[in-house]
Each structure stands twice: as C-alpha cells, then as structure tokens.
Amino acid sequence: MGGKNKQRTKGNLRPSSSGRAAELLAKERGTVPGFIGFGTSQSDLGYVPAIQGAEEIDSLVDADFRMVLRKLSKRDITTKLKAMQEFGTMCKEREAEVVKGVLPYWPRIYCKISLDHDRRVREATQQSFEQLILKVKKHLAPYLKSIMGYWLIAQCDTYSPAASAAKVAFEKAFPSSKQPEALVFCKDEILNVLQDHLLKETADTLSDPQTVPEEEREAKFFRILTCSLLALKKLLNMLPKKEMHSLEEKLMSLLSQNKFWKYSKHNIPQVRSAFFELISAFCQHLPELVRAEAPRVCPAVLLSIDDSDAVVCPALWEAVLYTITTIEDCWSHVNAKKGVLPKLWTVLREGGRGLATVIYPNLLPFISKVPPAVMKPKLEYFRTFFGSLIQGLSSERAIASPSESSAIITAFMECLCFAVLQKIEEDDQTQIHQMLISDQLIPFTSAVLKEPMLQSGPLFYQIAEMLSSWEAKAELSSDDGTDEVFQKLLSNFWDHLLKMCVLHVDRLDADEKSLFAISGMLEILQNPKSATKPNNKKFLKIRFTDEDESERNTENGKLTEVRKGDSEIQADLQHSSHLRKEPLENLVCNLAELSIVYVNEQKSEQHLKFLSALLNSFSSNRVFQVLLEQGNDASHAQAESQNEMKAHNRSPSVQFLYMNLITWLKEDWRKDTHFLVDILYSVLRCCNSNEERKIILDDLAKMDLKWIIFLQIIQKACSSTTKLSLVSDWLKGDTLGERLVMLADDLCHLCLKPSTASSDSASSERWTLLSLVLSQHIKSESLIDETFIERIIDKLQAALSKAKDLSEAGNTEPSVSFICDVASSFFSSVKGCLLMPSSEDLLLTIFQLCAQRQDATHLTDLLVCKLKHTWMSGVNSLVHQLQSTHKQSTFLIKAALWVKNQIQSSSLDVKSLQMLISAVSDLLSKLMEADGQSGYLVRAFVEHVTPNKTEWGKLHESLSTEWIHKPLLEGRLSMNCEPLGSSVKLCDTTKLPGHLCTSALLSKMVLLVLENAAVHGNDDAERKKIDNIIAELLYSLQWIEELENPPSLLLEYLHMLEEMHITYKKFSTLSNTASLQQTIFDRSEEHGRLWSLTVAKVIRAENTVSWERRELFKTTEGFLPLTEGRLHTLQCLSPFLIEEEKRELVFHCVAKLMTCTQTDLSSTDGNVHFLQEIEINAVFLKNGKQYYCNGAFGCLSILNSCLNDRSVDCDHLLPGILKIIISWKNDNEDSFLFSCNLKETSAQLLGLNIEMIRYFPLLLKYSTAPLADSEWDFIMCSMLAWLETTSENRSLYHVPLVQIFACVSCDLASALSAYFEAAAPETTENLPKNLIGEWKEFFSEGIHNLLLPLLVKITGETKNASEGSFQNSVLISLGEALTYISKDQLLNHKLPPKFVAGQKTNLPDKLQTLLNTLSPLLLFRARPVQISVYHMLYKLMPELPKFDDENLKSYGDEEEELALSPPAALMSILATQELLLENILECIPVGEFAVIQPLSDEFCLVLGYLLTWKLILAFFKAASSQLRVLYSQYLRRTKSLNKLLYHLFRLMPENPVFSGPTSEVSNKDTKTFFTEELHLDVKGVLSSQIPHLACSVYHITLKDLPAMVRLWWNSCEKRVFNVVDKFTSKYVSSVLSSQEISSVQTSTQLFNGMTVKARSAAREVIATYSVDDIFIELIIQLPPNYPLGSITVESGKRVGVAVQQWRNWMLQLSTYLTHQNGSIMEGLSLWKNNVDKRFEGVEDCMICFSVIHGSNYSLPKKACRTCKKKFHSACLYKWFTSSNKSTCPLCRETFF
Secondary structure, three states: OOOOOOOOOOOOOOOOOHHHHHHHHHHHHOOOOOOOOOOOOHHHHHHOOOOOOHHHHHHHOOHHHHHHHHHHOOOOHHHHHHHHHHHHHHHHHOOHHHHHOOHHHHHHHHHHHOOOOOHHHHHHHHHHHHHHHHHHHHHHHHHHHHHHHHHHHHHOOOOHHHHHHHHHHHHHHOOOOOHHHHHHHOHHHHHHHHHHHHHHOOHHHHOOOOOOOHHHHHHHHHHHHHHHHHHHHHHHHHOOHHHHHHHHHHHHHHHOOHHHHHHHHOOOHHHHHHHHHHHHHHHHHOHHHHHHOHHHHHHHHHOOOOOOOOOOHHHHHHHHHHHHHHOOOHHHOOOHHHHHHHHHHHHHHOHHHHOHHHHHHHHHHHHHOOOHHHHOOHHHHHHHHHHHHHHHHOOHHHHHOHHHHHHHHHHHHHHHHHHHHOOOOHHHHHHHHHHHHHHHHHHHHHHHHHOHHHHOOOHHHHHHHHHHHHHHHHHOOOOOOHHHHHHHHHHHHHHHHHHHHHHHHOOOOOOHHHHHHHHHHHHHHHOOOOOOOOOOOOOOOOOOOOOOHHHHHHHHOOOOOOOOOHHHHHHHHHHOOHHHHHHHHHHHHHHHHHHHHHHHHHOOHHHHHHHHHHHHHOOOHHHHHHHHHHHHHHHOOOOOHHHHHHHOOOOHHHHHHHHHHHHHHHOOOOOOOHHHHHHHHHHHHHOOOHHHHHHHHHHHHHOOOOHHHHHHHHHHHHHOHHHHHHHHHHHHOHHHHHHHHHHHHHHHHHHHOOOOOOOHHHHHHHHHHHHHHHHOEEOOEEOOOHHHHHHHHHHHHHHHHHHHHOOOOOOOHHHHHHHHHHHHHHHHHOOOHHHOHHHHHHHHHHHHHHOOOHHHHOOOHHHHHHHHHHHHHHHHHHHHHHHHHOOOOHHHHHHHHHHHHHHHOOOOOHHHHHHHHHHHHHHHHHHHHOOOOHHHHHHHHHHHHOOOHHHHHHHHHHOEHHHHHHHHHHOOOOOOOOOOOEOOOOOOOOOOOHHHHHHHHHHHHHHHHHHOOOOOOOOHHHHHHHHHHHHHHHHHHHHHHHOOOOOHHHHHHHHHHHHOOOOHHHHHHHOOOHHHHHHHHHHHHHHOOHHHHHHHHHHHHHOOOHHHHHHHHOOHHHHOOOOHHHHHHHHHHHHHOOHHHHHHHHHHHHHHHHHOOOOOOOOOOOOHHHHHHHOOOOEEEEOOEEEEOOHHHHHHHHHHHHHHOOOOOOHHHHHHHHHHHHHHHHHOHHHOOOOOOOOOOOHHHHHHHHHHHHHHHHHHHHOOOOOOHHHHHHHHHHHHHHHHHHHHOHHHOOOHHHHHHHHHHHHHHHHHHHHHHOOOHHHHHHOOOOHHHHHHHHHHHHHHHHHHHHHHHHHHHOOOOOOOOOOHHHHHHHHHHHOOOOHHHHHOOOOOOOOOOOOOOOOOHHHHHHHHHHHHHHHOOOHHHHHHHHHHHHHHHHHOHHHHHHOHHHOOOOOOOOOOOOOHHHHHHHHHHHHHHHHHHOOOOOOOOOOOOOOOHHHHHHHHHHHHHHHHHHHHHHOOHHHHHHHHHHHHHHOHHHHHHHHHHHHOOOOOEOOOOOOOOOOOOOOEOOOOOOOOOOOOOOOOHHHHHHHHHHHHHHHHOHHHHHHHHHHOOHHHHHHHHHHHHHHHHHHHHHHHHHHHHHOOOOEOOEEEEEEOOOOEEEEEEEEOOEEEEEEEEOOOOOOOOOOEEEEEEEEOOOHHHHHHHHHHHHHHHHHOOOOHHHHHHHHHHHHHHHHHOOOOOOOOOOOOOOOOOOOOOEEOOOOOOEEOHHHHHHHHHHHOOOEOOOOOOEOO
16 A cells, blocks of 8 residues: 555655654653553553554544544644544533543643643643543542642643533532542642653743744643742642642752752742742642742742732732741841842832732731831831831822722721831830821821822821821820820820811912812711711721721711701710810801901902801801801901891800801802802701701891802702701792792893893793793602792793794794703692693693794794603603593693684694694503593594584685586586585695694594594494594595695695595594595485595495495485485495496486476476475476476486496497487476576586586497487587587686586587597497588588687686686586597688788788788697697698798899798797797706606696697698708797707607516517607696607707707707717607508608618618619618717629719718708708709819708809809808809909
8 A cells, every 4th residue: 555656645755654653752752662560660550641553542432432533643733633622522412432532642642732832732632531531430549649730730720611511520520528639649740740740841841843934832831830939829729738748859850850849930920929829839739848948939029029010919918918927037038128128128119019909908917017126216217117108008099990099098097007006115115106107197197188189088088097096095094194195195286287177278278179178187087987978989907906887887888869957967966075076166166257358358258158068067156167267257246226126135156157157148149059058057956946048048038149159059959958957947938939030020021021131041041940940849748838939830831831932033932941850840849739730721822832933933943842841741740640630620621612712713724733633642652551541531632623523514615625626527517507505715824724634633633543442442422433534534535636726735745644644544443434424425315515535435345245235225216305415425336336236226217317308397206396395496487487407417417327337238228218319308398408508507406407518428339329410410510509509608607617618619529629620430320311511511610610719718818728727627527529520621710910010921812811810829728729739730830831932033042041930920930939938048058857746837838838849840841852951040040949959958868768567678669759649739738748748849959950950959068968968868769660660661752763662671772863874772770879979871783983083972962962951852852853964064162062052952053254164052052151262263253
C-alpha cells in the first residue's frame, strides 16, 4: 500500500518515523512510552499513563470512539473542539460498557487537553468529562491518581466557565462529604504535578517551540502557573487538618526553593495575586511552617505593601493582615521605618491610587497590630498617618468617587477613635488628643465642608457617633480619670468646631454650599437618628462597641416620605446629653447672631438662607431672642408701627416674624422665597396654640404678599403632616377662602383681556395655587372649605364660556390652558367633585370647546388635546360617581341637548361635524366603559339627541328638491304634481343641511353601540330605533347620489363618512339588515319619492334573492289601490321583480287602461272617491264634465318602468296600448298637450303626457307587430305637435315637469330619427309605402326647423348652462335630436342672417350665417351644446373648401408667400379659446398630463378647443393640394398649430391605454386611444373623454398635416423633442404606418404609366414609373417614428435615365414626401406630374431644380428678360430676400 510518490497529508513534510515520534513524545512529556508496569519511573506513570500503540486502541475501543480520540490529538482548534463535543455526546448516548473501553486512554488525553491554550476547548473538555463520569461512575477510580492533579488545576482555571464546568464534574463524581477523602487519596500525585509546574516546567517545555508562537507559549505557561498556585491553595483549604502534617515535608521542599519566592515579584499580576492568596492559605492552615520560613515570608509580603494593581491588591492586603497576625516577630525581619511605612504613607497620600475601597478598610486592623516600638514617637507617627489620610482625601480620584471618599472618611474616623483610646502617659495623651482634634479632625471636617462632592458623605454621622461614644465615657465616673480626659476632649472639640464654623460663616462672600453643609452637619449633630441621610447608601463600618439596632435600621432603611416631626426632634434633644445640648445651642446662637448681622447690614442672601436652615433645626425662643437682640438696632427704624404694635408683648419668635420676616417677605425683588417660608414654619413651631398660629397666618393673608408665598406655605403643608397640623385651621378658615375666590376671579378676568400685564411666571404660580387647593386632598378632606371650592369652579366655568365667544385668537390661550390644568387635576383627584352643579357646568363648557372647530374657538392643537384630556378625565370621574350614587347627570342631558341643537341648526360644515362626531364618540366610549349602568347611560344619551317625528319631518323638508330632477329625467320616478320642499340652490351653500349632520352623528353613535354589543338582540324597541336612524342615513346618502352635480361640500361629507366608517357596509357587518329593509320599505310605501330610490339601492347592495323581496311586498295586488308612495315603490322595485310578477303587473295595468272611460279616464284604480280622499287628483273642467288623469298616469308609469329594462315578454300587448291612447285622443283631445301654452296646464296632465311620450320609443323599440298607417300618422303628428309645444314654452323650462316634457319630446324625435336612419331593408318593407318619403320630406324637416332655432334661442338666452344646471337636461335631449339633422337641411336652414363686420369670406350668405351662428356655440359652457354643434358643423366642413377653390385664380402670382385663412368664424373662435387655454395650461410643463375635471368650466373650454380643431382638420382634409399649402401657411404664421401641439402634449395621458377588459400592457394588441375610435355622444360624460379626444386630434394632425408637425418637432427644445419622439414612436407611428400602407394597398387611384405596391411587414411602398424606353423603380421606406422622421427614398431598378437626373428626381420625391401635408399617394402623384412635365418639355426652375414647386405645386412662370430662364415665384422671392439682391440667379442681370 502507498508508495514513495504518494501525496502527503497537508503539513506533513517528512515521511512518518516511529523513532522520531518517540523522540517527540519524550520531549513533550519528559518520558519515553513503555509497557504499563515497566517503563521508566513509577511516579511518572502515575499521572502520565503510557499507551501501547494504535493497534491496541483499535482492538479495544469502539470504532466511533477511536475516530474521535484520533481527532483529539490534532493541532487544529476547531477539529479538537468539535471532536470533544462529539466525545461528550457519545459518552451520554452510548452504553456504559462501550464508554468504559475508553477509560485506559482517557487520562493521558485529559491531562494534555485540559491545559489547552484555547479556552473553548478547555470548557468542552470539562463538560465531556462530566458526561464520562456520569456514565462510568466508580469505574473511574483506578485512573483517579493520574488525573486528579490536572483536575484540581482545571477547577482553578482563569476562564471561569471552564473552571465552573470542572467543579461541576468534581461535584458529580464526589459528594461534598467525600471530596476531602478523594484528595487525601491522591495528595502525593497532586503535589507532584503542582510542584513540577511551579518549579520545573517552563514555557518551552509545556508547548512545542517549533509549532507554537512565543506569545501563546508564555500565555499558557503563566496561566498554568496561576492555576497551580490557586490549586495548591484549594488543596490546603479542602484537606482535613489531620492530613496537613503529612504534607509538611513536601511543602517544606517547595518553600525552600528561591524560585517559589520570586513569584511575589512576578511581572504578571495574576501570578502575584495567586501567590499572595497561597501565602494567606499557608498562614491559615500551616502557621508553624510559615513561622519557620518567616525571613522569606515577611519581606515578600510586607515590602510589597505598595503594589497598586487592582488584581493583586485584595489578595496582598489579606496576606499582609495574615502575616502580621501569624508571625508575631514579623517586624524584626523587615525595616518598618524605612521599608514598610514610607511605602504605606505614599499609598495613603495618593488616596489609595483608585483602590481606596479595598485598602482603607484594612488600615484599622493593620495599625492595631503595629507594635509600640515601631510607632515611636507616637505623636509624629499619628501626625504622619492622619496627615497622609487627609492628603489622600483631597486627591482628584477620591473626590470624584463617592465610594472612594466614603472609604477614606470611614477609615479616618475609625483610626481616630482608635488613636484616642490608646493608653499612653498622661502628658503624651493630652498632647496627642490636642493634635488629633485641632490638627487632624477639624481640618479634615473643614476640607469636607469646602468640597461639595464630599458634603454628602458619612463624615457628619460618624462625628455624631464618635461624640456619643465620648459623651458616654465622659458621663461614667471612673477612678483612672477617664471621664475627665473625655470631658476635656469634648470641650476641646466644641471650641475648635465653633472657631472653624465662624471662619466659614464670618465672610461676606461665604460659600452657599459650605453654609448649607454646616447647617446640615449641625442638624445631624443635634439628632443623628432623625436627620435624613442625603444619599441612601450602606456605609460599612467597624465598630468598637455593639451598634445600636435602631441606628442600623435608620442607616439601611429607605427614606420616609415625611420626615420625623420637629416636635419629636425637640423631645429627643431634651433626652440627649447635656454635654451636647449646651455647646450645640451656643454654637447655633453664635452662628445665628453672626448671620443676622450680615443679613441686616449687608443684605446677604446666602446668610439668610443659612439662618433659615438653622432655624429649621433649632427653632427655640432662645435663638429668636438672640436674633431680636442683634437685629433690634439695625431694623428698628425700618419696622412699621403697625407691626410693632402686633408684636408687643408676644413671644420672641412672633416678634421676629413681625419685625423682620414680614419685611423680607414683602421685598419684591426677591425671586426665591422658599427659605423664608421655612423661617415662618420655624416661628409657627414656637407658637403656643393653633389659635395664635391662625391669627398670624390670617394677618399674612390680609397683607399684600406675593401669591407664591401662599403657594409655598400650602405645598410645604401638604408634604409634611407636622407642618399641616400647624396651618390646618387657617386653611379651613374664611380669610384664605375669600382671597382664593377673589384670586380665581382676577385671574379669569385678567387672561380674557386683550393684553395681559402680568408675567407668565406669576400667572402660572397663581394657577398652580388654585389647582393645589382644588385637587389636593389629605385623608379624604379638601384643604379648604367646600363652599369656596364650588365658588372657584363657578368662576372658572364662567371664564371658559367667555373664552369660547371671544374672536381674537391667541389672547385666551394661556387662560384656557391654565383652566384645563386646574380642571383636569380637580376632576381626576377629587372624589365626588362632579356631583357639584358648578363642576358639571364646567365639564359641559370644556366639552363644547372640544366639539367645535378650532376656527371658531381659536384654540391651538395642543390646547384642544389638553381640553380633550380634561373632559375625558371628568367624564370618567362622573361615570364612576353616577354608578355609586345612582343620580341623574345634568351634564349628560345638557350635552345631549346642545349636540342636538348643533346638528339640527344647519350651521355646521364638514370639519365642524367631524369634530362634533369625534367628541360625541369619545363621550360614548367613556360611557360604555362604565360597568353596570352603562347601557342605561348610553341609551338615555342617544334618546336625548334623537329628533322626534316632527323634527325629522322638518329635517326632510330642509333638503333641497334639486334631487328630483335626475330620477324624473331618467324615468325612474314619475310624478304628476309639483314637488314640495326646499328649493334652495346647493351650489352656493357652505353649511351642511341639518338632516345630513343628524343622520351622520346618530349613525356613528348607533354603530358604536352595536360595536360594543350594548344592544341586546331581543330588544325590539331598541332595534326599531336603530333601524330608523340608519334608514335616515341611507336617505341622506341617496339624496346626495341623486343630485346631478353635488357640490364639493357634499363630496367632502361622503369622504368623511368613509373615513369615520359610518357606512351601510359597517352596519351590515354588525347587525342583521332584514328589519332595516322592512323599515325603509314601509316608508317607501307610505311616502314614495326618495324613500323608494333608497329601498332600491339597499336591495341592490344586499343582492337580496327574490323570495326575500316577496316578503317585503307580499303580492303585487297588495299595492293596489295605487298611491304615489306605492307607485314609486313599484317603479323602483320593478328591476328586482321576477318575470311572472312583472307579467302579472303588466297585465293588470293594461286591463286598467282598457277600462278607463271618459268619466273615470285614469283614476289610479278606477275608484274616484279614493283619489279624492288621498287628494292627489287634479281636476279640470270641460263642458261641465269632470275628467281624472291619475289612473292612466299610474298604469302607464308602471308599464314604462317594466318595459324599460326589457325583462318581461309582452310585445304583443304594445300595439293594443297604442290603440287605447288613440281612443283617448279621439274622446278627449284636450288631454293631449298639442301645440298649446303650458302656463295654465295642470301637473296631472303634464304627468300623463310625459308617460305617453315615454311609451312611444319603447313601442318602436320592442313592438314586433307592424303598425297601421293611421298609427304611424298619430305617432309622428303627435311628436311634431308636442315639439311645437316644447318650442313655444321655453320660458317655462324652470318648471320641472315642463322641462321633463321638453326632454321626452326631443327624445321621441331622436328615437324616430334613429329608427328611420337605421331601418334595415326588411323593416322598411313592413312599413307603409309613403312613410319613409313623408318622414324625409316633412316630418324630419319639421323637427329640425323647430329644434335648430330653439337651440339658438335657448343658448342666446342662457349664457352659461353648466353641466349640472337645471336647463342642461333640455339641451342634452335637444342636442341629441339635432345630431340627426342632414347636410341639406342644414344648408336650407331658416335662421335669421348673421354677419360679422370686416370678416373675409368666400362663402354664400346662408352658409356664412350658419357658421356665424353655430361656431360661437363651441364656446358655450355646456357639453351637449358643444357636441351637437360639432356634429352639425362637421357635416358642413367638406362643403367649404370648394368656395375658396373657385376664388383661387383671383390670387395672382404677383403676391409672394400667399396664405389663406380657414373659415374666419372658426378661426376667431379658436383665437378666443387659445387665449383662455393659455391661462389654464401654461403652468404645466409639456409632456406632463393635466387632469381636467369633468363638469368644470375648464372641461368645456378644452372640449370646445379640441372640437374646433377637429373641424379645422376636417376642413383641411377636404381641401385640394394647392389650398392646403395656403391654409398651412396661414397656420404657420399664426402659430396656432404649434400651440395646439404643445397643448396636446399636456392633455394626452402618458399611457393612453383604452380602459376595457383587454387593457393589458404586456398584450401585443393593447387597445389605446389611438387604436380605438372616439364616439362623441351628446349623452353620457366620460372622465376619459378629453384625453381620448386629445389623442384623436393628435392622430388626425399627424395624418393630415405631417410636414407641419415635423417642422414644429424639429424646432422644439431637447426635452420636448424627446418626449414627442418617444410618445409618437410608441403609440402613434405603428397605427399611422399601417393605415398609410393599407391606404396604398386599397387605393383606387390609377396612374397612367405608374404602378404602386405596398409591403406592410417591411413598411415599404414601391413605385414603378415607365414611359417609352425609360423604366424607374423607387422604394419609399417609412421611419419608426413616422411621420416625424424623414421618409427615405431608395433607388431600385432604373433604365434610360442619367445618374444626375436620377438623383434629382429622388431628391424631389423625398422633398415632396417630407414637405407636403398629405399622404404618400398624394406625394407620388405630385412627383409623377413633375416628371411628366419634364418629359413634356417644361424646364426645371434653376433655383429648386424641380418643375413643380415643392410646397405650392406651381410651374416655373417668372422669366428673366435677359437669359429667358423661368423660375418659380416662391423660389425667386426667397432668392431675393435671402441674398438682399434683385439679380437673376443665372445671368446676374437685374431682374425686372
């Protein structure tokens, strides 16, 4: 196997060698592997077992384990880590027997890998070892000795997860009781391993220098060194005491090694730290051994005392303390004064070098162990020691860290107490005590007082403790005179403290913080137990006596909210030692005296604050007496006589108040008054009774003091029960109450004035005071009397009401904001507050402010949010109070009535309504949140807002009747009476009708109630109320939908409903709609009209099935007798009836019509009396007889409705109904409104005629049986007669029924015109013989002779009939009828002549009149008029150019650059349109789509402009080539075409996709506005009409004026050039190219001698010209952006033509195709003429080298008199103007 040339494993440079392997193993482990039991030395085999070889492993170990063990010997870290994890998993999952097989090989692997450099590997090793232990358990025992040393080292690993894992494994192997035994069992082996590591091993022996980097080797060595030291310490700690002696011998050998002691100076901190920890363990467990090695131990430890490494320091100081305790003569082995103490002083002076918290707690035990001999001289020793401490405290690091400074202070005080207690000779003692107090403690205290960072430290508490200790000793009489010593010590302390405090205080520039610290210190000294600690931290202290339990509780407990009362402090002070009380009082009096002098003489603010702090802690009459004595001289003159009288014979404190404090309080310049209020409380504490206190405070309240002082008095009272007890009587009193009411009044008045004099801060303080007295409650009691609270609330409410009415924005804002804060605080914190009437009024006012528009209230968004929060919290409190009291709430009733008034008043716009709905929704939500009673509260509120039946009726009447036009016109409703109700025009309205507001708000409320399931399903009464409200909402929505052109206000309203989810869809998701449908249906049956339309809408929306509809209207017979309501219901529901029901209804109606006689012509059901009862019959008298016109009207209306949607098959009945109508006419012609004046006509007759007229188009449309001659005559004569009536009564078009009569009459004319125009031959055969002729000759002409003048008259009278205007419907029907007018009828019109002065024209007068009359109507602001006029003029356009053609000869060649205008009437209109359009579109960049809203004025203007251009282009197309040149020249001069093209690129959409089911962009056959034809119908408005029309105009322009468009395109700026090119190439070129190619293919034009063929795929046209022997083939190629790009002309075959001539002809063709405005065929025709002329002998013009001119198609006629050459006139003109000479181009002679 293998071979020399085989590829080696990566990294294996040399062939394997067993000899080298053994050598390496020896190098790594120090032994050569041998057989177990023989080998080198037994001790080595104990912890490094040898294994036989791979073969043995292979045979004994499981294959998987074998693989893992091999991987563990690899160098790669990742491999080892994964292998170790795998090993652990296998140990866990495999059987115990399999795992045991690994045990013989585990120790060696473990010993090596547990020391691995990678910490993850070490951690994984211990975790796997744990799994191994859990599996093999006691079977590990034989291998323990070999692994225990390494296991112990692993437990001390510096990587804590690895150490933790090793400890866990150790605990799993041995229970805690067995652990010492296990260590005893292996102790020798452990020591061997540890000693080897500590004494023998080096970095190079532990790792292979050839493969491991030096840094890694050293890191591993130092880590193992540290772990070994710690492992030895662990061994000592865990071994039983009795086993210690057995180790002494081995440990002696370790301690005798110099290498071991050098570890104390090792440069790695971890090693030093482990060494000192081990020394501590030696001292602890083997003191004898340590004493024996004292000469090595003491220097190693004590001389390292200045080691400042954070890792080493804790272990070092532990070792220091153990050393000086264990070795009594330790100081004999080191030089203390030179070696140890100087190092210690240096550390202390530097503040512990950042390790104060570690070092300083050890100082007291350290100095307590220093022998007297080392201390000598003691005075100097202590001076140096404490001096170093003081110096250390001033170091930057100590000051910056509270914990460091605290440790230094604590150590200082502990050591000071220790020094004082030292037993020394008396003289020395006095000297030392003097030095400690005056030179150490007092400077130390002074240093702390000066440094703000240290003032909050523990010093003052520790001084207090120390004094307590000294006082206790001073009071105990003893024989040895200790009491005297301590009395002297105390006296000394107080003297020096006084001097030091005076030094700090007796300065004009005294530091405020130092003064504050002094007062704090004195307070602590007075009573350390009650003083609040500034920082709530635990202070670790060493105590000399048992600490007081209560003190410990105070120290470690939390701060209480209210401090211990001052009276208790006084009590404690009385119990405290007289040794403290007297000197402390003296000190305070001295300082107070000093301060008052500075205050009176220098006005020192900081001294006054200091005095306040002193008095706060020491408020005794003695102190006040001192202040009075000192202050009398200075302030006597200034004191007011009144105050003097009040102070007479009063206690010193009261005298001080009147003499001094009031003066200070009245000083206006003073910003901060807190401390003065503190002095006031100090005075009040000294008073004898509450009565006296009340008198003092009432006096203050009557004085003109700043409000902030009272605010501070009350705030301080609220924060402390003690202070509250001092002022409670005053707070409840009348004096303060009255002042607060006056304050509220002043504030409200002040803030409502236009300009506010007071500053914001002062105002803010006063509002805060009001808020505090209203909302602060202590023990469920208000601070002030409740009557005053109610009066204050009244004032606030009144102020808010005024603020609501003020119009000047901004002035009320601060006031409203403050009232909000006060009210919010009051509502949320005061229990039962809203049961006061004044509170409910305030809440209502705030609610009203929130529910109104900000425009009306002039409040900012922030303020509205604040107000909302306020009333919401108020309602919250109110609801909870109502629950507990079960009272009625006046707020809810008043709010409901106010809301009801708002919504019914028609004074709201959309924004206001939205605000109101939001506010009411929030209110309802709050009410529903309440438990129990909420259902009742909500119900009551909705009940109060809902209008009653009468109010609903008024709201219905307030809706404008404009809605009725649309359904009447469309035939969805029929009426034979004038509609009643408001006829207000909606276009100008800015406020929403009350009905819309009411229905929207109530619906929102109902939906909220349903959402919260507050209505139970079985509550029928509740359900009915809800249905009524939603029905009204649907009624409102239907009203808006029926308006022809709803104003933007109503569209905004609809948008708001969608946004707020007030929709039928929302209701249907929350509730069953069956009962709602029934409600609406019942109303429809009763009232009809809009309710009927509403029910149809609901049924359509619900898509209800037929049997459900039957449920609604039971049977069709149920509708009879007919009333208006039932009629309308049937009309609206007819589309939803099934065929059987509809047929039954039709048969019933026909039967009724047949039974109508003269006497009961058409009562609704043949019952006259019923009609009289319901009072909807109108009567007219004729020859003494009465005729009723309602029955036929009702039946015809239903018939028309049923026939309209063509869902019932009853065609055979239709002629029968016509016969009935004819019979009526024969019986009573007056019922038919033929050629009559409608002024006196009743609405009933109009209604009947309208239904009859509506019936005729349906008859024509659906009747299959042929009509008789007489029937046709009746229909057509009636039609003409009705049209005459229409024409004669145009002044009555404002009457709805007359207007509808006019519309249906015109519609009938349109229907007949369409019928005859579209009549198929088979239909014509069935018609009477002369009918078509009669129609064309008489009836059709009669129609248009009536209607054309009518159109002109109506448009003349109405200058502006907008799309949704009242008369526009007549114009639609009239326009539709006029589109059927023929060209001949137009030319033979009977319009009055109309001419324009100065108008150039070649047209006959009649034609010019027609143009002058109709063209201006393209500007008319009504789309139907514009469209119908366009259709009429379009028929005339082809007739016009011939008149210019006839006159063309009159334009001689003399005139150069001729131009001819298209029809002047059209061009003048175009000029007007261009001006108007420029104003609209000029701001929109070319290429950007301008959306034109339908029904707008802009829409009509743009529509008229585009229609005018369509007419001009049609005119242009009809003109001859020569005329086109002249027309295009005119367009070029006026730049009209350029303007059109710029406008088109604003009006055409970027993606002109035709909306339809196939408008997929990816589809190859995408329909666009260019591929689909535009149908301009008079009826129907499409939003895409303008874009489609613009595209249509662009398409025609490109097709008919390609040269002019090309010229414009080339002159465009770059951006527009690219836009046009891209758009045209993408959407138009392909359409035009294919049309051009197909026109060539389908052309019938024949050329003599030329054939033309087209190739559509290649977009090519091939022309072949042959004459005699000459044969020419030309290939015309269309460009991709045709017609913008140039058409290329390529040569095919040619025979018998010279090259130069050939090139000329190709150039000519190219020129013709590029510059002529026509098709390719026209260009080719022109070119052929040119060539033909050439062959006929006509010479070329020598300027353009062409026979026929390229643009005006003329021949060369102008000849030079000298050279006789002929030129084109246009070419010569250009030559002369460009060269500025009048010479012949050839001979250069002057041209005559």
